[in-house]
Structure formats: C-alpha cells, structure tokens
Amino acid sequence: MKVSTRWGWGVALLVAAGLGLVLAFVLSLLAQGPSRYERHFVWLFWVNAAVAALLLLFLIGAGVRLALRFRQGKFGSRLLLKLAGIFALVGVLPGALIYMVSYQFVSRSIEAWFDTRVERALDAGLALGKDTLAALAADLEAKTRTAGERLADRGSTNTLVLERLREQLGADEVTLLGADGKVKVTAGQSAALGTERPAQALLRQARLQRSVSQIEGLEDEISVTSGPGPRVRALARVPSASLSLAEEELTLMVVQPLPRALTGNALVVQAAYREYQQRILAREGLRRMYIGTLTLSLVLSVFGAVLLAVVLGNQLARPLLMLAEGVKQVAAGDLGAKPVFASRDEIGGLTRSFADMTEQLGSARAHAEASLRQLDSARTRLQTILDNLTAGVIVFDRERHIDTVNPGATRILRAPLSAYVGRLLGDVPGLADFAEGVWQRFEQHQASPEDGERDHWQDAFELRLGERDDNSITLLVRGAPLPGRARLMVFDDITEVVSAQRTAAWGEVARRLAHEIKNPLTPIQLSAERLQHKLEAKLAEPNDQAMLNRSVATIVSQVQAMKQLVNEFRDYARLPAAQLQPVDLNALVAEVLALYGDAQEQGHLVAQVDSGAPLLRGDPTQLRQVIHNLVQNALDACAGRPDARVLLSTELERHPDGRARVLRLKVTDNGPGFAEKVQKRAFEPYVTTKSKGTGLGLAVVKKIADEHGASVRIVNLPPREGGDGGPAGAQVSLSFSSFSEQGQRADPVAPA
Structure with a gap:
C-alpha cells in the first residue's frame, strides 16, 4: 500500500x-x-x-x-x-x-x-384530556340510565336482550346485578371468564343517585399499553315496574373501553408537564x-x-x-479501447465502467446503423405491400386526421386521398356521411363492443358516388384501434359480391315458391268450385246452400291471397326503398305486441322499453315487419317449454354530452339458441331450423336493417350454471344511429 x-x-x-x-x-x-x-x-x-x-x-x-x-x-x-x-x-x-x-x-x-405560553399550553392540554375523559364517562352514564329505564319497561330480561343492548351501546360488557351485587344476567366478551363485580360503595352510590360512573385502568402508563386497558364503568338503577315491596331491586352495569390513543396521549401530556418543570431548573x-x-x-x-x-x-x-x-477521445469520435486505472475502489471502477461504456457505445453504434438499414428495408417492404394491396388502407392519428393512405383506398373511393393527408376524412368531397358513420362505429365499439368484436369491428356501408342514386358501392369496412389512440381502417368494394348473392338467393326463392306453393293453389281452387257446382243443387235447405257458398267463397279468396303472397315473395328482391320519416320505436313495439295478447297474459312475452328513446328516421311499415319477425322467431324457438320467456326491449346509449349515440332493439329468448352452422349464415334466405319455416324471417330483417343504416347482430347467451353446457338462449339486436330532431318526440305512429 x-x-x-x-x-x-x-x-x-x-x-x-x-x-x-x-x-x-x-x-x-x-x-x-x-x-x-x-x-x-x-x-x-x-x-x-x-x-x-x-x-x-x-x-x-x-x-x-x-x-x-x-x-x-x-x-x-x-x-x-x-x-x-x-x-x-x-x-x-x-x-x-x-x-x-x-x-x-x-x-x-x-x-x-420555557415560554409562559408553553406552560399554559401544557396546562390546557392536561385539562383537556381530563375533561374529555369525564365527558366520555358522563355520556356512558346517561346512556346506561336510559337503557335501565328501557329494561324496566320491557318487564323481562335475558342474555339476548342484554347482548342486543351491548351492541347498541358499543360496550364490552353489559350486566344486570341483584340487590347484593351478585350477577343475574350478563352479556359480553368476558361473560365466559366471569364478570368483575363493582365495589359496594359504587353500587350504593348508584342506588342513591340513580346512576354513577367511574374511569378505571389509568393508574399508570403500563396499564394503558397492555392488559385489559382503561375503561369506563357505569351503573344505573333499574326502576321497578310494579308496586310490590318484595320485588328485588336491580342495577344495570355497563363497561365500555376507552380509546387507548386518548388515554395514552393524556398520560404523555402529564409526563411532559413534569419533565417541563424539571427542565426549567x-x-x-x-x-x-x-x-x-x-x-x-x-x-x-x-x-x-x-x-x-x-x-x-x-x-x-x-x-x-x-x-x-x-472523454476527449470519445468526443472526437474515437470509440476504441481505453486504459483502466488499476484500483479496486470506486474511482478505479469508474475507469473500468468508462472503458466498458466506450466499448458498448461502439457496439451500439454498429447495431444502430444495422437497425437503421433494416428499418429502411422494412419500411420499403411495407410500403410496397400497401401499394399493391387491392383493399383500401387508411391510418388515422389520435386527432382523427389521415396519417397514411394507400393507392387502393384512392382507387376504391375515387378521391385524391393523398392530397388530404393531415386532414379529416370528412373534408374529402362526398365522404362526409361515410366518415361520420365510420367514426360512430369506432365510438360504438369503444363504448360497448359487441360479443366477438373485442379487438376489431366489421360492418358494411353503402356509399353513393356522385349525384346519381344508382352510382353507389357497398364497402366492407374493418376497424381496429392502434397504440397511441390511432385508428386503422381496412375496406374493400363488395358491391358485385352482394349483388351476385342477392340475385342467386332470390332466384332460388322464386323457384321454390312456384314449386311448393303456387302449383297446388289452382287445383285447390278448381276442386272447391267443382264441389259447389255438384252439391249446391242437392242441398234442399237454403241454410245449407248458403253455408256451402260461403265456404267455397272463403277457399277461393284465401287461394287468391296465397297467390298474391307468393307473388310478393317473388318480388321481394325488388323491395321498394324505405320511406324514411320520424318514427317512435316504442310505439311500434306496443302495436306489434298487441297481436300477441295470449303470450303476454301467459308471461311468455315481456317488454321493457326506454322511455327516453328519441325518434328514429325509418319506415313504420318495414319496422313493424322487423319487430313481428323477431318476436315470432323467438316465440317459435322456445315453444313447448313451460318456462318459455321472450324479452323485447329498447335501450338508448348516449354521448358524454347527452346526445343520443345508438338506440338498440333487442329480442332475447331462453330457447336452444342458434346452431353454429346456422349462426354463420343466419341472414341468408332459406336458412332455418324450423320444419315448416321458409328461412326468410332474418333475411327480411337484414334487408330492412340495411335500408335504415342499422347493424344487426345475433349471439347465443352464455350457458347457465348447472346446465347441460348448451347456450341459455339467443339474442338478436338492431342498432340504429339515425335520429330525427334529437330530444323531441312526436305523437306515436298510427297502427298499420
């Protein structure tokens, strides 16, 4: 050394x-x-x-x-x-x-x-502690006297009564004493260990003054921090309810603990006062x-x-x-090996750390340069992929401004989106309504995502390009949140796919209807008319002839009605556009439920509507059909069950500022739910689990929902506890976001 x-x-x-x-x-x-x-x-x-x-x-x-x-x-x-x-x-x-x-x-x-104010403060603190303890004792004495009077009014006492009284007073022990001070009845934490009897002098004082109290356990600081602790013992004479001289005189004793912090502080103030007097000298x-x-x-x-x-x-x-x-060499850019001070202390360790840091900086610089090259390559590769995607991709920043857009988005929307980077999507001409719908869907997903949409949402949008009504496209849009409150939107043009699906579906509908329904109708009508022709002359009674004519007329009219119904189904693909007007959804629900009086009386159909629901922009006739189809499907699904129950409800979600966000129509049943293969294709025509059903109910609902810009969701309810593991029912919900004059309600729509 x-x-x-x-x-x-x-x-x-x-x-x-x-x-x-x-x-x-x-x-x-x-x-x-x-x-x-x-x-x-x-x-x-x-x-x-x-x-x-x-x-x-x-x-x-x-x-x-x-x-x-x-x-x-x-x-x-x-x-x-x-x-x-x-x-x-x-x-x-x-x-x-x-x-x-x-x-x-x-x-x-x-x-x-040693100021006189300090001495006065200590005196005041000591007096305050004594007054506080005296106040606690007086309060318990008053409560004990009142409790004794209540016991006298009851006429009988037992352990349960005293236990309830102890809980009301917050005491450790409540005891009823006889004339000689013996314990009659007691309740509390020390009941099993034996109750401590009060002094005879205190018992006599309680009988003379009706009540008395005293503080125990404050002799020294040791009893405050250990042992049973300081407490207040209050005694009160129990008045006699009768005039008999032979009745024994009773005394109620209540023991309540004092707060250890309060008594400890009082002793500390007292000790500090004594020490202060010694320090003055x-x-x-x-x-x-x-x-x-x-x-x-x-x-x-x-x-x-x-x-x-x-x-x-x-x-x-x-x-x-x-x-x-x-450091001078590093500042000049030299990151080579550096000398180390040969010492085991912190300074030597500092030089070793500096040499290691310099070596790590050299390696980090090499890695950083390699990472930059890889990042540039990955960025170029990603941009190439985006440029060659047929689907449109748009990335929005946290302020909803366009951050990234690919050529596919420009081609599908037929708008120069690259020129609007840094601006809102609604600023692009012709895309204001589309942008509003997309952001409403983002907000709906963030506020209350549907089952199966936790990570992203998917929906279809109708977008009209130009002034002509027939110049419109159907977009399948998927949205997902990104880190930093950014948003990703991927969309594709599915107009041709939708058109092909509709053409194929309704071609099959027309073929089946013509084969299964329309062909038997004409023979039925001809047979009824032939029976009328053969039997009318053979009936002698005018009443029988009239009944025959009425029956044949009924058959013929109903056959004509069935033919008209088939024609209407055949023309469904050319369903007229919805005539939008202010509609009270709750009123439409009430109108449709009037058709199911028996189900409501039996308790199988229940309605719960949101009274604050605003008016929708919709077609009353089509919406009635939607409600009717959903209710009928739900009742059919749980038919045959003794506990069958269908709940029809409306539910409103609002923005933070109070404006309406989404109005949902929900139909919930406790049936077997949707099979997996049916649930995936529930909105396609002729997809059904009913033996006699046509499979058009949910297809009609989907068609009308699209006309109203609403989204439709079907889910199976989670299994009940203790069940067979299957679903506890199904729920179909429609979400409407197009309202008429927020906050105002018109007269209910007249029944159709």
Missing part, C-alpha cells in the same frame, strides 16, 4: 473516530436525560479538543507537502491544490453558516421552550451543552474535510485525468 493511501486511511479513521465519539456520546447521553449529559460534558469536551488538535497538526503537515509538490511542478499538483481549496471552501463556509444559524436557533429555541446548563457540542462538531468537520482533500487529492487526480483524456 502506498504512503499516500496509508495517510488517507489514517486520517479518515481519525476523523471518523472523532465525529463518532461526539455523536455517540451526545445521542446516548441526551437519551438518558440532561443530568447525565451535563455530568459527562467536561471530559467529553477535552477529548474532542485533543482530536481537533491532532487534526490541525496533520493539516499543517499535508499543506507543507502540497506546497513542495507544487514548487517542484509535479503532475497533478495544480488539480490537487484546486481540490484542496474546493474542499476547504465547501467545508468552512457552509460549516460556519450552519454554525451561526444553529447557534442562534439553539439559543432562542431553548428560551422559547436546568435551562442554562442545557444551553451551554448544546452550544459546546455544535462548536466541537464544526471544528472536527472543517479540519477533517480540508485534511482529506489534501491527502486523498492525489488519488482522485490520477483517474480523473485519465477519464478526462478518454
């Missing part, structure tokens, strides 16, 4: 010993009280003075050595001199400032400790002890700081100069 290092360790140990001696004795003696501190103060002062003298000698020797090194021009002497000056400045100036402030603070604080000695301790601490701190700066400055200077040279 070098000489300078040994010097440093020796000085450090000397300083640590001196400061430790001062602090250890001061703290230990102060903890034992002022009298112990004052008794040891004199020899403690001279010991620390001797340590200060030794430090001064070391300081003089170190200063002489530093001056010689500086005159000889040795490397690092200037830095060592600066370090010594800085350490001395840092040690002396703050120490002197702290000493002056501490001196004034101690002098004035000690005088402030030793005020001057206490002031002298504190100031002497401050002076010794200042001298030791300043001498130790300056001496350590001189002795250990050389050890600090060498690695610092090495680091300075290494």
Whole structure:
C-alpha cells in the first residue's frame, strides 16, 4: 500500500473516530436525560479538543507537502491544490453558516421552550384530556340510565336482550346485578371468564343517585399499553315496574373501553408537564451543552474535510485525468479501447465502467446503423405491400386526421386521398356521411363492443358516388384501434359480391315458391268450385246452400291471397326503398305486441322499453315487419317449454354530452339458441331450423336493417350454471344511429 493511501486511511479513521465519539456520546447521553449529559460534558469536551488538535497538526503537515509538490511542478499538483481549496471552501463556509444559524436557533429555541405560553399550553392540554375523559364517562352514564329505564319497561330480561343492548351501546360488557351485587344476567366478551363485580360503595352510590360512573385502568402508563386497558364503568338503577315491596331491586352495569390513543396521549401530556418543570431548573446548563457540542462538531468537520482533500487529492487526480483524456477521445469520435486505472475502489471502477461504456457505445453504434438499414428495408417492404394491396388502407392519428393512405383506398373511393393527408376524412368531397358513420362505429365499439368484436369491428356501408342514386358501392369496412389512440381502417368494394348473392338467393326463392306453393293453389281452387257446382243443387235447405257458398267463397279468396303472397315473395328482391320519416320505436313495439295478447297474459312475452328513446328516421311499415319477425322467431324457438320467456326491449346509449349515440332493439329468448352452422349464415334466405319455416324471417330483417343504416347482430347467451353446457338462449339486436330532431318526440305512429 502506498504512503499516500496509508495517510488517507489514517486520517479518515481519525476523523471518523472523532465525529463518532461526539455523536455517540451526545445521542446516548441526551437519551438518558440532561443530568447525565451535563455530568459527562467536561471530559467529553477535552477529548474532542485533543482530536481537533491532532487534526490541525496533520493539516499543517499535508499543506507543507502540497506546497513542495507544487514548487517542484509535479503532475497533478495544480488539480490537487484546486481540490484542496474546493474542499476547504465547501467545508468552512457552509460549516460556519450552519454554525451561526444553529447557534442562534439553539439559543432562542431553548428560551422559547420555557415560554409562559408553553406552560399554559401544557396546562390546557392536561385539562383537556381530563375533561374529555369525564365527558366520555358522563355520556356512558346517561346512556346506561336510559337503557335501565328501557329494561324496566320491557318487564323481562335475558342474555339476548342484554347482548342486543351491548351492541347498541358499543360496550364490552353489559350486566344486570341483584340487590347484593351478585350477577343475574350478563352479556359480553368476558361473560365466559366471569364478570368483575363493582365495589359496594359504587353500587350504593348508584342506588342513591340513580346512576354513577367511574374511569378505571389509568393508574399508570403500563396499564394503558397492555392488559385489559382503561375503561369506563357505569351503573344505573333499574326502576321497578310494579308496586310490590318484595320485588328485588336491580342495577344495570355497563363497561365500555376507552380509546387507548386518548388515554395514552393524556398520560404523555402529564409526563411532559413534569419533565417541563424539571427542565426549567436546568435551562442554562442545557444551553451551554448544546452550544459546546455544535462548536466541537464544526471544528472536527472543517479540519477533517480540508485534511482529506489534501491527502486523498492525489488519488482522485490520477483517474480523473485519465477519464478526462478518454472523454476527449470519445468526443472526437474515437470509440476504441481505453486504459483502466488499476484500483479496486470506486474511482478505479469508474475507469473500468468508462472503458466498458466506450466499448458498448461502439457496439451500439454498429447495431444502430444495422437497425437503421433494416428499418429502411422494412419500411420499403411495407410500403410496397400497401401499394399493391387491392383493399383500401387508411391510418388515422389520435386527432382523427389521415396519417397514411394507400393507392387502393384512392382507387376504391375515387378521391385524391393523398392530397388530404393531415386532414379529416370528412373534408374529402362526398365522404362526409361515410366518415361520420365510420367514426360512430369506432365510438360504438369503444363504448360497448359487441360479443366477438373485442379487438376489431366489421360492418358494411353503402356509399353513393356522385349525384346519381344508382352510382353507389357497398364497402366492407374493418376497424381496429392502434397504440397511441390511432385508428386503422381496412375496406374493400363488395358491391358485385352482394349483388351476385342477392340475385342467386332470390332466384332460388322464386323457384321454390312456384314449386311448393303456387302449383297446388289452382287445383285447390278448381276442386272447391267443382264441389259447389255438384252439391249446391242437392242441398234442399237454403241454410245449407248458403253455408256451402260461403265456404267455397272463403277457399277461393284465401287461394287468391296465397297467390298474391307468393307473388310478393317473388318480388321481394325488388323491395321498394324505405320511406324514411320520424318514427317512435316504442310505439311500434306496443302495436306489434298487441297481436300477441295470449303470450303476454301467459308471461311468455315481456317488454321493457326506454322511455327516453328519441325518434328514429325509418319506415313504420318495414319496422313493424322487423319487430313481428323477431318476436315470432323467438316465440317459435322456445315453444313447448313451460318456462318459455321472450324479452323485447329498447335501450338508448348516449354521448358524454347527452346526445343520443345508438338506440338498440333487442329480442332475447331462453330457447336452444342458434346452431353454429346456422349462426354463420343466419341472414341468408332459406336458412332455418324450423320444419315448416321458409328461412326468410332474418333475411327480411337484414334487408330492412340495411335500408335504415342499422347493424344487426345475433349471439347465443352464455350457458347457465348447472346446465347441460348448451347456450341459455339467443339474442338478436338492431342498432340504429339515425335520429330525427334529437330530444323531441312526436305523437306515436298510427297502427298499420
């Protein structure tokens, strides 16, 4: 070990010993009280003075050595001199400032400790604690007297009555005592261990004054922090309900614990008051002890700081100069290997860390350059993929502005979207309604996503391009949230797919209707007319002839109606456009439910409507058909079940500002639910699980929903607990977002 290092360790140990001696004795003696501190103060002062003298000698020797090194021009002497000056400045100036402030603070604080206001505050605190305990005792005494009167009115007492009374009073123990102080009935936590009987004097006082209370367990601080704890014991005479002299006189005793914090604080205030009176007598000695301790601490701190700066400055200077040279090389761009200071202390570790950091910086720079090249390649690859996608892709930032757009989006929407980067989608001519619908769908998904749409949503939009009504396209749009509140929208033109599906579906509808329904109708009609022709002349009674004519007329008229129904189904593909007008959805629900009176009376059909639902923009006739189809399908699904139940409800969701967001029509049943293969194709014609169904119900619902810009969802309800594992029913919901004059309601739509 070098000489300078040994010097440093020796000085450090000397300083640590001196400061430790001062602090250890001061703290230990102060903890034992002022009298112990004052008794040891004199020899403690001279010991620390001797340590200060030794430090001064070391300081003089170190200063002489530093001056010689500086005159000889040795490397690092200037830095060592600066370090010594800085350490001395840092040690002396703050120490002197702290000493002056501490001196004034101690002098004035000690005088402030013994101010008359402090004494009055202690007196007031002691009186406050006594008054608080007395108030608690008086309050319990009053409650006990009232409880005794209530017991007298009841006429009979038992453990249950006393237990209830104990819970009402918040007490630990409630006891009914006899005339000789024996326990009659008791309730509480100590009932099993035996009830402590009150003193006879306290019992006599309670009988004379009707009630009495006393505080127990405050004899010393030990009883407060351990044992049963302080408590209030209150006794009250129970008035006799009869005039018999032979009836035994009873006394009600209630024991309630006192808050440990309150009683502990009262004892602390009392102890502080006694200690304050003792400190007044030793005020001057206490002031002298504190100031002497401050002076010794200042001298030791300043001498130790300056001496350590001189002795250990050389050890600090060498690695610092090495680091300075290494930093200069790094600043010039040289990230090669750097020298390391051979030492096990923190400074040597710092040079090793600097060398490791330089090596890591070189590796990181190489990796960063490689990552930049990979990032540029990935960006180019991603842009190439986006440019060649047939689907449209638009990325929106958190402010709903267009951030990224691919050529497919420009081709499908037939608009120069690239020119609107940084602007809203609604600013593009002709896309305002489309943008509003898309963002409504984003908000709906964020507020209450449907089952199966937790990560993204999917919906179809009708978009009209230009002024002509027939110049429109159908878009299948998928939306998903991105990090940072950004949004991704991917869409494709499915106009031709939808048109082909509709043509094929309704061609099959027309073929089946003509084959299964229309062909038998003409023979039925001819057979009925032939029966009328053959039997009319053979019936002698005029009433029989009239009945025959009416029956044949009924058959013929119903056959004609069936033919008309077939024609209407055949023409369904050319269903006229919806005639939109303000519609009260709740009124339409009431009209349709009037057709199912029996189901409602039997409890199989229940309606729950939102009275605050606004008016929709819709076609009343088509919406009635939607409600009728959904209710009929639900009743058919749970038919035959004794607990069959169909719930028809309307539900309104609002924006944070109170405006209507979405109005949902839900039909829920407790039937077997949708089969998986049917659920995927539920909206296609002739997809049904009914033996006699046509499969057009949900297809009609989907068609009308599209006409109204509404979305349709079907879900199976989760299985019930303890069931067979199958679904607990099904739910079909329509979500409408097109309203008429928010907040205003018109007269209900007249029944059709």
